[in-house]
Amino acid sequence: MTSGYEAVIGIECHVELRTRTKMFCGCLNEFGGEPNTKTCPVCLGMPGALPVPNAAAIEHIITAGLAFGAEIPEFSKFDRKNYFYPDMPKDYQISQYDMPLTRGGAVRYWLEDGSLKECRLTRIHLEEDTGKSTHAGSGDGRIAGSSYSLVDFNRAGVPLMECVSEPELQTAQEAIGYLESLRRTLLSLGVSDVKMEEGSLRCDANVSIRPTGSSELGTKTEIKNMNSFRSVERAIESEIARQIEIVGSGGRVVQETRGWDEVNGVTHSMRSKEEAHDYRYFPDPDLVPLEIARDRVDRLREALPELPWRRFERYTARYGLASKQATQLLDNLSLAAYFDRVVDCSGNPQQSSNFVLGELSRLANETGIPVPKSSVSPEHVAELIELVEAKRINSKIAKELLARMWSGAGSPAAIVEREGLAQTTDPAAIERFVDEVLAANEKVVADYKAGKTNVMGFLVGQVMKASRGKADPAVVNELVRKKLA
Amino acid sequence: MQREHIEKSAAHIAADVRSGRVSAAAVVEETLAHVDLVDGTIGSYLTVLADVARAAALRVDERIRSGEQLPLAGVPLAVKDNMCLDGTRTTCGSKILERWIAPYTATAVARMVNAGAIAIGKANCDEFAMGSSCENSALGITRNPYDPTRVPGGSSGGSASAVAAYEAAIGLGSDTGGSIREPGAFCNLVAFKPTYGRVSRYGLIAFASSLDQIGPLTRTVEDAALAYDAMAGYDPMDATSLDRVVEPAASALREDLRGLRVGIVREFDTKALGPDLDAVYRQAYADLERLGAELVEVALPTAEYGVATYYLIAPAECSSNLARFDGVRYGLRVDADDVRAMYDRTRAAGFGPEVKRRILIGTYALSSGYYDAYYVRAQKARTLIARDFAKAFDECDLIACPAASCPAFEFGAKSDPYSMYLMDYYTIPMSLAGLPALSVPCGWVTPAGGSVAMPIGLQLCAPLFGEPLLLGAAHAYERATNHASARKPFLEGVHA
Numbered sequence: 009m010t011s012g013y014e015a016v017i018g019i020e021c022h023v024e025l026r027t028r029t030k031m032f033c034g035c036l037n038e039f040g041g042e043p044n045t046k047t048c049p050v051c052l053g054m055p056g057a058l059p060v061p062n063a064a065a066i067e068h069i070i071t072a073g074l075a076f077g078a079e080i081p082e083f084s085k086f087d088r089k090n091y092f093y094p095d096m097p098k099d100y101q102i103s104q105y106d107m108p109l110t111r112g113g114a115v116r117y118w119l120e121d122g123s124l125k126e127c128r129l130t131r132i133h134l135e136e137d138t139g140k141s142t143h144a145g146s147g148d149g150r151i152a153g154s155s156y157s158l159v160d161f162n163r164a165g166v167p168l169m170e171c172v173s174e175p176e177l178q179t180a181q182e183a184i185g186y187l188e189s190l191r192r193t194l195l196s197l198g199v200s201d202v203k204m205e206e207g208s209l210r211c212d213a214n215v216s217i218r219p220t221g222s223s224e225l226g227t228k229t230e231i232k233n234m235n236s237f238r239s240v241e242r243a244i245e246s247e248i249a250r251q252i253e254i255v256g257s258g259g260r261v262v263q264e265t266r267g268w269d270e271v272n273g274v275t276h277s278m279r280s281k282e283e284a285h286d287y288r289y290f291p292d293p294d295l296v297p298l299e300i301a302r303d304r305v306d307r308l309r310e311a312l313p314e315l316p317w318r319r320f321e322r323y324t325a326r327y328g329l330a331s332k333q334a335t336q337l338l339d340n341l342s343l344a345a346y347f348d349r350v351v352d353c354s355g356n357p358q359q360s361s362n363f364v365l366g367e368l369s370r371l372a373n374e375t376g377i378p379v380p381k382s383s384v385s386p387e388h389v390a391e392l393i394e395l396v397e398a399k400r401i402n403s404k405i406a407k408e409l410l411a412r413m414w415s416g417a418g419s420p421a422a423i424v425e426r427e428g429l430a431q432t433t434d435p436a437a438i439e440r441f442v443d444e445v446l447a448a449n450e451k452v453v454a455d456y457k458a459g460k461t462n463v464m465g466f467l468v469g470q471v472m473k474a475s476r477g478k479a480d481p482a483v484v485n486e487l488v489r490k491k492l493a
Numbered sequence: 494m495q496r497e498h499i500e501k502s503a504a505h506i507a508a509d510v511r512s513g514r515v516s517a518a519a520v521v522e523e524t525l526a527h528v529d530l531v532d533g534t535i536g537s538y539l540t541v542l543a544d545v546a547r548a549a550a551l552r553v554d555e556r557i558r559s560g561e562q563l564p565l566a567g568v569p570l571a572v573k574d575n576m577c578l579d580g581t582r583t584t585c586g587s588k589i590l591e592r593w594i595a596p597y598t599a600t601a602v603a604r605m606v607n608a609g610a611i612a613i614g615k616a617n618c619d620e621f622a623m624g625s626s627c628e629n630s631a632l633g634i635t636r637n638p639y640d641p642t643r644v645p646g647g648s649s650g651g652s653a654s655a656v657a658a659y660e661a662a663i664g665l666g667s668d669t670g671g672s673i674r675e676p677g678a679f680c681n682l683v684a685f686k687p688t689y690g691r692v693s694r695y696g697l698i699a700f701a702s703s704l705d706q707i708g709p710l711t712r713t714v715e716d717a718a719l720a721y722d723a724m725a726g727y728d729p730m731d732a733t734s735l736d737r738v739v740e741p742a743a744s745a746l747r748e749d750l751r752g753l754r755v756g757i758v759r760e761f762d763t764k765a766l767g768p769d770l771d772a773v774y775r776q777a778y779a780d781l782e783r784l785g786a787e788l789v790e791v792a793l794p795t796a797e798y799g800v801a802t803y804y805l806i807a808p809a810e811c812s813s814n815l816a817r818f819d820g821v822r823y824g825l826r827v828d829a830d831d832v833r834a835m836y837d838r839t840r841a842a843g844f845g846p847e848v849k850r851r852i853l854i855g856t857y858a859l860s861s862g863y864y865d866a867y868y869v870r871a872q873k874a875r876t877l878i879a880r881d882f883a884k885a886f887d888e889c890d891l892i893a894c895p896a897a898s899c900p901a902f903e904f905g906a907k908s909d910p911y912s913m914y915l916m917d918y919y920t921i922p923m924s925l926a927g928l929p930a931l932s933v934p935c936g937w938v939t940p941a942g943g944s945v946a947m948p949i950g951l952q953l954c955a956p957l958f959g960e961p962l963l964l965g966a967a968h969a970y971e972r973a974t975n976h977a978s979a980r981k982p983f984l985e986g987v988h989a
Contacts, residue, residue, distance in 0.1 A: 099816035
């Protein structure tokens with residue numbers, strides 16, 4: 009950084025887990041719905057109601073931990089985090105304090121240039137989500153000036169993963185790379201929908217700066233209220249700039265929580281450290297300590313899918329795909345699975361990616377049908393690649409065939425066979441087309457000979473057209489050149 | 494006054510209902526009429542569920558006709574008002590829940606009802622079960638049926654007085670540090686706290702979650718066993734309930750104590766309780782021996798730290814458990830300009846002094862900087878106390894000791910909180926160790942300055958899951974001594 013300062017960034021994510029029921033009761037875990045319809049005495053914090061932990065949510069956390077190479081301690085427990093808030097039914101949140109379900113591990117991520125990086129994790133733990141407040145009567149939905157507030161508890165008790173990174177990220181781009189990789193990984197594990205717009209992924213950033221090369225940490229601020237990856241990026245950049253400006257002009261950064269203001273593109277102070285809560289954490293006496301059986305961990309480890317960063321490595325290092333293509337595939341897991349199948353059948357990753365990300369994706373966009381759900385099977389795409397590779401058809405025919413396959417024409421080899429579309433490589437046959445074209449275009453031939461060599465392409469095109477596209481373009485090129493010489 | 498059925502034991506009433514000798518409806522009518530007569534003075538109930546009870550009686554009679562063998566058919570039940578019963582007011586003896594209608598039923602209550610018991614009313618208790626005399630109820634006074642100038646004990650005071658005064662045959666209480674056993678001892682009852690986790694806490698409004706346990710107050714040991722058998726067992730709605738087979742207690746009742754070693758606790762010297770109580774307990778121990786038990790001295794050297802330990806752990810848990818009473822979703826709300834002020838006003842108006850005191854103690858004990866010194870140390874002490882019991886049970890099968898250090902006292906006699914806390918000196922250690930324990934009537938003492946003899950309770954305690962042995966032994970003692978039936982409550986004059 010040219011300012012002489014470098015940033016240190018840590019990210020804290022809250023991710024709603026995808027489970028059938030809520031964390032501690034039998035209510036359905038679903039987004040939306042009429043307010044307060046997905047509730048029961050337990051998630052409403054009614055007097056006398058008791059929590060019973062959701063085993064699937066616990067397994068989701070262990071699975072995520074294993075995916076990031078975290079340690080899964082044999083013992084864990086739930087603690088109560090005590091503070092008053094109207095959308096928190098019990099006025100304490102069941103969370104985990106000093107014995108989280110997972111410790112350590114790292115998120116491997118990559119930047120746009122394809123370089124692989126990693127950011128270590130402090131911990132991942134399990135807790136329950138709160139309800140949602142709506143402030144009415146203030147005109148802008150803010151609590152200030154509102155005349156009353158409404159609370160919807162449908163979200164209360166939804167299982168929530170808290171994932172805390174070490175302060176190791178240095179730029180906003182790294183933070184986004186980290187978040188993208190975290191999101192892709194959780195999606196591939198099936199533990200969450202990870203939708204920032206539905207609030208199933210929420211994140212805060214801890215930001216500090218220090219002189220470049222220093223090993224000490226500066227005073228940090230915590231940035232909240234960022235509701236898209238784009239706003240995370242902007243907020244971090246804005247906060248780094250703010251801190252550099254303060255320190256550069258001889259000031260000191262104050263430890264505080266700051267909110268991101270999307271409209272004005274700045275962070276503003278929300279509360280200082282002095283106002284921080286004493287949460288009075290203690291083990292939740294309604295829940296017994298968790299003993300995580302080793303065979304259960306082994307079973308979950310064995311069930312892990314190939315992780316996105318490993319897949320990225322496979323696509324770029326082994327298949328030679330560009331970082332952008334690899335990322336494009338990783339952002340669409342069913343397309344990536346389709347692609348893998350095409351590669352398996354064709355043995356040609358580069359051509360597979362050309363077809364899958366090129367013509368097939370174009371057709372998908374055009375028709376609104378995702379590639380994997382189209383009538384083109386990966387096996388048929390592989391067949392098409394083989395036809396091209398064997399020079400039985402050229403790429404123009406291949407493109408036409410693909411369009412027909414999209415409409416349900418089936419095996420490309422069969423069409424080629426049936427309709428005699430196989431490429432002509434016989435020089436004698438092609439020569440006839442060349443002679444015909446040259447004879448019919450005397451003026452063009454004269455132009456060529458007068459030095460206008462760029463008409464060559466036109467002549468080749470005419471020959472291809474005369475052959476109904478079946479002539480091998482390489483042979484056509486060679487013959488035209490020879491005849492004009 | 495007609496009391497043809499309701500003075501009988503629960504076992505007897507249920508047998509009569511099952512055999513068709515009397516209908517549940519008739520038992521309920523007799524009970525309601527009696528409640529009408531005496532409860533104005535005794536004050537057992539905060540809510541009498543007359544219509545609900547009548548409807549429930551019809552259902553029980555129908556079930557009997559259809560051939561169901563209900564172990565508690567038609568048995569009148571008093572439910573401590575910290576247990577939820579769907580559609581009925583459940584107050585915890587507190588202004589903050591004075592008008593709260595429970596939207597669901599506690600598992601223990603549901604199991605009793607399923608066994609044929611009929612809830613007659615919701616019984617008074619110390620506010621949020623915090624107290625030892627029932628005087629901390631914000632909603633009413635409950636009197637001891639053996640001397641209405643005296644307290645019934647607490648916190649399950651209304652359940653105890655209801656059973657003692659024949660307003661119910663079984664009372665459901667909750668015991669956190671002695672809240673079943675002490676009022677049971679004060680009201681001449683069998684008062685039983687099962688092993689922690691035996692009876693589901695789902696629907697019991699929490700005071701201290703790691704200690705709270707539901708149990709019965711009855712006039713006979715057999716009734717306690719029947720109630721226990723109906724209630725005990727795993728509940729998927731309570732993560733702390735034990736998923737473990739429950740051996741029925743009603744079939745384990747014994748007639749003697751042969752082959753049993755009964756531990757007498759060295760540190761609990763009854764001489765300190767004065768000559769009258771000392772004599773009662775000496776006689777009780779001698780009776781155990783006469784029944785065939787071998788008396789052995791056991792040591793509980795850490796038991797004396799029980800009260801101090803308890804008054805850190807229980808308030809710590811309650812400070813968190815009672816946070817939900819904030820005026821937002823249910824219960825009392827005192828409006829204010831903003832939500833913080835609303836919380837403050839609601840809780841200031843809704844909670845009584847003892848509840849506030851314990852919330853403050855508990856908040857302090859959990860605060861950063863004090864947590865290790867108070868909460869963590871108390872947990873360590875709790876472990877040591879449990880270990881002392883485990884060691885003692887290497888040398889004996891049961892432990893016998895006083896249930897309380899005095900008989901029921903007069904209203905206002907224990908005005909400073911600490912002297913009230915000491916009422917649970919003998920019952921708290923068992924609670925901290927999660928052990929099953931009960932109080933069984935063992936004699937009568939006329940308190941200094943009093944003119945009426947008041948009942949005394951002998952506490953018996955068994956190792957974890959030792960309920961059949963505990964109830965079995967208590968049954969043998971009850972049969973051989975018959976202290977409970979020596980005197981009747983004063984009911985003929987109280988309503989006048």
